[in-house]
Amino acid sequence: MSLDGVRVLDLSRLLPGGYCTQLLQAQGARVTKIEPPAGDSIRRLPGGAAYFDALHHGKQLLTLDLGSPSGREAFLGCVVDADVLVEGFRPGRMERMELGYPALAAINPALVYCAITGYGSGGPLAQRAGHDLNYLARSGALALMPRHDGAPAIPGLQIADLAGGLEAAFLIAAALTDRAKTGRGRRVEVSMTGLMRTWTALPRAAQRAGLSGLGLTGELPCYHVYAVADGFLSVAALEAAFWAEFCDAIDRADLSARQFDPGAVEPVQAVLLGATKAEWSARFANTDVCVEPVLELAESEED
Numbered sequence: 001m002s003l004d005g006v007r008v009l010d011l012s013r014l015l016p017g018g019y020c021t022q023l024l025q026a027q028g029a030r031v032t033k034i035e036p037p038a039g040d041s042i043r044r045l046p047g048g049a050a051y052f053d054a055l056h057h058g059k060q061l062l063t064l065d066l067g068s069p070s071g072r073e074a075f076l077g078c079v080v081d082a083d084v085l086v087e088g089f090r091p092g093r094m095e096r097m098e099l100g101y102p103a104l105a106a107i108n109p110a111l112v113y114c115a116i117t118g119y120g121s122g123g124p125l126a127q128r129a130g131h132d133l134n135y136l137a138r139s140g141a142l143a144l145m146p147r148h149d150g151a152p153a154i155p156g157l158q159i160a161d162l163a164g165g166l167e168a169a170f171l172i173a174a175a176l177t178d179r180a181k182t183g184r185g186r187r188v189e190v191s192m193t194g195l196m197r198t199w200t201a202l203p204r205a206a207q208r209a210g211l212s213g214l215g216l217t218g219e220l221p222c223y224h225v226y227a228v229a230d231g232f233l234s235v236a237a238l239e240a241a242f243w244a245e246f247c248d249a250i251d252r253a254d255l256s257a258r259q260f261d262p263g264a265v266e267p268v269q270a271v272l273l274g275a276t277k278a279e280w281s282a283r284f285a286n287t288d289v290c291v292e293p294v295l296e297l298a299e300s301e302e303d
Contacts, residue, residue, distance in 0.1 A: 001027050001028030002027050002028060002173075003024055003027040003028040003029040003173075003176075004028035004029075005028070005030075006024070006028070006029040006030070006083045006084060006176065007029070007030050007032070007081060007082050007083045007084070008021055008024050008025075008029045008030065008031040008032065008082070008083065008084040008085075008086065009031075009032050009034060009078055009079065009082045009084070009085045009086070010031055010032065010033045010034065010059070010086050011034050011085065011086065011087040011088075011089075012086050012087055012088035012116060013040050013041045013042065013088060014040070014041055014042050014088070014131075014161070015042070015055070015132075015158055015161040015162070015165065016088055016116045016161045016162075016164040016165045016168070016190075016192065017086045017087070017088045017116050017165065017168070018033075018040075018042070018055035018056060018165070019055065019161070019162055019165030019166070020086055020114070020116065020164075020165035020166070020168040020169045020172070021033070021059070021086055022055055022056075022165075023165065023166065023169040024084070024169055024172065025058060025059060029083075029084070030060070031059040031060065032059065032060040032061075032062055032078065033056050033059045033060065033061050033062065034062050034063075034064050034075070034078075035061065035062070035063050035064075036063070036064070036065060036066070037063060037065050039063075040052060042055070062078075066097060066099065067097070072097075072099075075099070076107065079104050079107060079108055079111065080107055080108055081108075082108065082111060083110065083111070083112060083176070083185075084111070084112045084113075084114065084172055084176070085104065085111060085112070085113050085114065086114045086116065086168065086172075087113075087114070087115055087116070088115070088116040088117070089115075090117070090118075090126075090127055090129075091115070091117055091120075091121035091122075091126050091127065092121075092127075094115075101113040101187040105185065105187075108185070109183075109184050109185065110179060110183065110184060110185045111185040112172055112175040112176055112179060112185040112186065112188070113185065113186070113187045113188070114168050114171060114172050114175075114187075114188050114189070114190070115187065115188075115189045115190070116164050116165070116168050116189075116190045116192070117189060117190065117191050117192070118130040118131075118134070118135055118191070118192055118193060119135075119138070119191055119192075119193050119194075120189070120191035120193070120194055121189060121191075125138070125193070130193075131161075132158040132159065132160045132161045132192075133154060134193075135160035135164075135192040135193045135196055136155070136159060136160050136196060138193045138196075139160070139193050139194075139195075139196035139197040139199075139200060140196075140197065140200050140203075140204075141159070141160075141196045141197075141199060141200055142154075144200065144203055144217070145217070146217045146218060159196070160192045160193070160195070160196050161192070163192070163195055163196065163199065164190050164192040164195060167190045167195050168188075168190045171188040171189075171190065172188065174188075175188050202214065215260075219262050220259070220260055220262065220265075221235075221255070221258065221259065221260075221261065221262070221264035221265045221268050222235065222236075222237045222238060222242075222243045222246075222259045222260065223235065223236050223237075223238060224265055224268070225294060226268065226269050226272045226273075227269065227272070227273055228272050228273060228275060228276060228277055228280060229273060229274065229275055229276045229277075229279075230276045230277055231276075231277050231293065231294060232277075232293070232294035233272055233277060233280055233291060233292075233293055233294065234291065234292050234293070234294055235268075235289075235290065235291050236290040236291075237259070237289055237290045237291070238290070240259060241288070242288060242289055242290045243256060243259040244256040245287050245288055245289050246284075246287075246289040246290075246291065249283060249284060249287050249289060250268070250271045250272065251271070252267065252268065252271060255267060255268065277293040277294075278293075280293070281293055
C-alpha cells in the first residue's frame, strides 16, 4: 500500500484525529495511539468502549503521561523514529510542554506534524473550547440544515470532525510526498471551522448572486425523501432525463415538466406511499432514476 512502513503517532482525542489515523492505517501506515493515564475522552462517553474500538482497532496502544519525566522521555524516543505525529490539542499546549513542532523537528527533521484545531492556531477564537456542533454553527453550515421546530436540525453524523480528519490525512499525505523530494518534514494544520466554511462555498455563491440556493434540502420533488409503505425512499433525479424516467416508472409522466416545482412533491408522495421499499426497488431496478431506499444501519451492512 501507499503508506507501507510509515510510522504514525496519534496523540489526539475523540473523533477527528482518530479518524485521520484510521485512514492512514487503511493505506498501510503503522499507527501508535498514545493515551494519557486517564484514557482518551471518548472512552468516557456512553458506549465509549465501542466507539474507541471502532476508531482504533488494529493500532498499537501506548499509555504515557507527557507531564512526567519518564513519560516525556518515552515519548521523545517514539518521535525519533516516527514519520508523522497527529495532535488535536488547543493551540499552544504542545509548545507549553516544549513538545511543539520546533522542538520535535530539532530531534527529527523528517517529522510531519499535523495539528487538528477547532478554530485555527491564530485569531480571536483560537483558544475557545469547541466540538463538532460549534464548528458547524460558526462556519454557517448549521444554518443550512433543514429546520426542526424552527431550529436547524443537528446532523446525525459529526460532519466537521470527519471532514477535519479527512483533510488532515490529505495534508499529511501531501507533506509526505513533499518530504520524499526534500528529505524534510513540516507542520500542517486543519481548522475545522475554516474547513466547514469552505464547504459552504456554493450556498455563499448563491447568496451573493441573489439566488435562494439549490434547494437540496427537500424542497424539490426531484430531490426529496418520500415516505413509502414501510419506510422511506430517496429520490435524487437532478437531471431532466433521470426525472422523466422516474415519472414514467411511477406512471406519472404528466409530472415530468414539474421537476423543480415544490407543488409536485405531494402527488409524487401520494403514489410512492402505496408500495414498500422492496416493491419500489424492484420496479426501479432496471431504470436510470437515482432512487435508493433509506436503509437502517443494520440493513446497510448487507450490501
